[in-house]
Amino acid sequence: MTLDEIKQILDLVREHELAEFELEQEGVKLRVRKKGQEPAVVVSPAHTLPLPLVAAPGVAAVAAPAAEAAPAAEVAESEGVELAVVKSPIVGTFYRASEPTAAPFVSVGDTVRKNQVLCLIEAMKLMNEITSEYDGEIVQVFVENGQPVQYGERLFAVRAR
Amino acid sequence: MFKKILIANRGEIALRVICACREMGIKTVAVWSEADEHSLHVRFADEDVCIGPPRSSESYLHVPAIISAAEITGADAIHPGYGFLSESAYLAEVCEACHIKFIGPSPSVIRLMGEKSRARRAMKKAGVSTLPGSDGPVETEEEAQAVAASLGYPVIIKASNGGGGRGMRIVRSGDELAQALRTAQREAQAAFGIGDVYLEKYLEAPRHIEVQILGDEHGNVVHLGERECSVQRRHQKLIEEAPSAVITPAQREALGKMVVDAAKAVGYASAGTFEFLMDAQNNLYFIEANTRLQVEHGVTELVTGIDIVKEQIRVAAGERLSFTQDEVKMSGHAIECRVNAENPQTFAPSPGRVPGGPGVRVDTFVHAEATVPPNYDSLIAKVMTHGRDRTEAIARMRRALEMTVIEGIHTSVPMHLRILADEDFQAARISTAFMERFLAPAVPSAGAGKAPAA
Numbered sequence: 001m002t003l004d005e006i007k008q009i010l011d012l013v014r015e016h017e018l019a020e021f022e023l024e025q026e027g028v029k030l031r032v033r034k035k036g037q038e039p040a041v042v043v044s045p046a047h048t049l050p051l052p053l054v055a056a057p058g059v060a061a062v063a064a065p066a067a068e069a070a071p072a073a074e075v076a077e078s079e080g081v082e083l084a085v086v087k088s089p090i091v092g093t094f095y096r097a098s099e100p101t102a103a104p105f106v107s108v109g110d111t112v113r114k115n116q117v118l119c120l121i122e123a124m125k126l127m128n129e130i131t132s133e134y135d136g137e138i139v140q141v142f143v144e145n146g147q148p149v150q151y152g153e154r155l156f157a158v159r160a161r
Numbered sequence: 162m163f164k165k166i167l168i169a170n171r172g173e174i175a176l177r178v179i180c181a182c183r184e185m186g187i188k189t190v191a192v193w194s195e196a197d198e199h200s201l202h203v204r205f206a207d208e209d210v211c212i213g214p215p216r217s218s219e220s221y222l223h224v225p226a227i228i229s230a231a232e233i234t235g236a237d238a239i240h241p242g243y244g245f246l247s248e249s250a251y252l253a254e255v256c257e258a259c260h261i262k263f264i265g266p267s268p269s270v271i272r273l274m275g276e277k278s279r280a281r282r283a284m285k286k287a288g289v290s291t292l293p294g295s296d297g298p299v300e301t302e303e304e305a306q307a308v309a310a311s312l313g314y315p316v317i318i319k320a321s322n323g324g325g326g327r328g329m330r331i332v333r334s335g336d337e338l339a340q341a342l343r344t345a346q347r348e349a350q351a352a353f354g355i356g357d358v359y360l361e362k363y364l365e366a367p368r369h370i371e372v373q374i375l376g377d378e379h380g381n382v383v384h385l386g387e388r389e390c391s392v393q394r395r396h397q398k399l400i401e402e403a404p405s406a407v408i409t410p411a412q413r414e415a416l417g418k419m420v421v422d423a424a425k426a427v428g429y430a431s432a433g434t435f436e437f438l439m440d441a442q443n444n445l446y447f448i449e450a451n452t453r454l455q456v457e458h459g460v461t462e463l464v465t466g467i468d469i470v471k472e473q474i475r476v477a478a479g480e481r482l483s484f485t486q487d488e489v490k491m492s493g494h495a496i497e498c499r500v501n502a503e504n505p506q507t508f509a510p511s512p513g514r515v516p517g518g519p520g521v522r523v524d525t526f527v528h529a530e531a532t533v534p535p536n537y538d539s540l541i542a543k544v545m546t547h548g549r550d551r552t553e554a555i556a557r558m559r560r561a562l563e564m565t566v567i568e569g570i571h572t573s574v575p576m577h578l579r580i581l582a583d584e585d586f587q588a589a590r591i592s593t594a595f596m597e598r599f600l601a602p603a604v605p606s607a608g609a610g611k612a613p614a615a
Binding site for chain 1: 195210211212213214220225226228229230232233234255259
């Protein structure tokens with residue numbers, strides 16, 4: 001389950017003013033319960049590891065065992081602003097531009113759209129385009145051009161909108 | 162010699178390779194999945210790269226991630242360990258294309274030995290005795306019936322590309338054959354991606370004997386004697402020893418020569434193991450060759466004093482074997498117990514104690530704050546002991562296991578202690594049917610909880 005999907009579910013819960021919502025699929029159990037005015041979210045992976053969710057300030061999801069009455073985090077996104085992190089899906093070498101002399105695909109302050117190319121990662125002589133999962137603004141670039149990146153390494157912070 | 166080796170594996174074997182590299186002054190790169198971030202192989206390598214999520218297919222089995230990790234760290238060789246990609250001709254080929262040395266035999270040898278029915282034919286041609294069988298994949302029931310009738314029941318159906326006991330079916334009569342054939346083909350397809358199976362005469366209670374070899378790229382091949390791994394549960398080896406209690410020096414020499422000749426015939430240049438079954442009359446039949454380091458290589462190291470991993474790295478770098486056949490001397494007897502987590506799941510063992518003392522070697526990735534991810538195999542430690550003879554090696558093993566403390570999980574240590582106390586085991590009256598017999602009467606105590614499933 002992606003962060004986007006969870007956000008959509010939260011929006012639906014809010015829109016339809018549901019008190020509680022539960023979903024179970026592919027080993028993931030999601031429970032949303034309204035607490036006061038805000039819904040609380042518990043995501044519990046059936047496997048042992050937290051979901052590979054982007055961990056950013058203000059994100060509403062916490063991983064917790066299903067059985068516990070989890071003290072869920074408050075949703076802090078009522079104004080629709082939060083930072084999302086684009087992480088590297090592969091191991092390779094990070095490039096900010098299509099060729100050494102070209103301008104970077106994106107820089108801090110740029111507005112990006114979902115599926116827009118943010119960078120290239122070279123793996124086994126192939127250039128892999130890494131695209132944004134969000135509409136928003138680039139607020140940080142974590143890696144220098146030409147540096148190796150590992151799986152799951154942070155590449156960009158995006159202020160999603 | 163290599164400057165930097167990437168170890169495409171995890172757990173105790175990754176650490177074992179790191180030990181060899183450190184002694185040789187070679188830098189190491191550990192790769193890890195998100196489940197292994199705090200594992201010891203990551204801590205003791207010079208560099209490390211996260212290559213993917215916990216699922217093996219997206220990390221330790223993912224060739225592009227491993228090659229990329231080697232490229233970004235500048236590793237000039239990859240050691241695959243055992244399991245995972247250790248017998249992947251594809252990885253060996255990609256390594257060749259990327260000018261990274263794969264520490265193992267050539268892709269063509271891996272491929273030949275990986276197709277069990279082809280390997281059988283090649284070995285037969287090289288003068289190695291094989292079990293009577295179909296000499297090729299069997300597709301239809303009619304074909305299978307004809308082959309089985311000529312072999313005589315029982316027969317065993319095996320996956321052509323198999324290993325580890327999967328895709329195997331023992332058939333005792335013609336009525337069971339059709340069903341067993343379909344199941345084995347389905348299992349082979351699911352487990353190995355290729356549904357080919359072949360038939361072989363099934364030996365009821367054979368001993369499992371295997372010969373360790375080392376070859377270099379200059380045509381030299383030596384053998385390091387045999388290991389016996391007859392104590393198995395569901396085709397998984399539990400206890401291995403070197404030498405076998407029943408192989409005579411004359412038989413060892415003949416068997417070793419036969420294997421060395423066969424390995425030379427296929428151009429084998431690395432560490433490898435040729436596995437045989439031994440019937441009640443002490444006849445040996447080739448079953449398969451493993452083109453990699455094996456879990457149980459340590460017992461051979463204990464009795465020969467040869468570091469197989471270092472030698473494997475040297476020959477991969479193009480060097481000649483550092484010793485000749487005449488210089489291989491066996492001393493005493495060694496035993497290994499594989500300590501497994503009995504119901505693997507993530508756990509944090511409370512500070513445990515790994516055994517020590519004279520004649521004991523422990524290869525493990527477990528430490529006080531270690532976790533055992535449920536994503537991978539359940540082996541947590543290999544406890545090995547060496548003695549002047551089998552009796553002393555067994556006594557040391559019993560003492561070592563009694564002094565082992567692992568809390569927080571169930572392990573196979575209690576079962577090993579029971580096996581070591583068994584009269585038949587002590588008298589070396591063992592075969593691959595040993596565990597079946599051994600586990601049968603031990604079931605009733607329901608309260609004991611973890612009686613191993615039959």
